[in-house]
Amino acid sequence: EILSPTLFSQSVHNTAVGVYSVIAKNRAAATAIAAGANSFHIGLVSCYAFLQKHPQANVLYICADQLIPKAFSASIKEECRVYALAAVLNLRSQGRALQLSYENLKSETELAPPSQAVNFLKWFFSPQEQSAKIEGGGFVWNWTRC
Secondary structure, three states: OOOOHHHHHOOOOOHHHHHHHHHHOOOOOOOOOOOHHHHHHHHHHHHHHHHHHOOOOOEEEEEEEOOOOHHHHOOOOOOOOOEEEEEEEOOOOOOOOEEEEEEEOOOOOOOOOOOHHHHHHHHHOOOOOOEEEEEEOOEEEEEEEO
């Protein structure tokens, strides 16, 4: 079918933040990231970049994924896990400080590992682990507690 402009405008990755901003009359900066398997980490990097420019600010970071419609699932190689995460991030916190680095994977497997966000949350809430390596999307993301 031909897609109308109205239906198309509701099908892009930044629809939710745009609609919310209109309803809430929120004129604050908002960014929607669509970076495939790396969306979780790229979103965090984007938050950190904003905080470097605005060190006294708070950033509400929301990351979520849902099941892929059956019509598209055959072309997607990564496993989809339904989750939602929301966190307030800032540079002033006396809470948990973390360090992130990354490196390119030498070779990427045919199937991407499960959600990077889910793997991060498992590590973050298991205090016995000092560091974690989360692979996917052509990268290894290295986390360390400071």
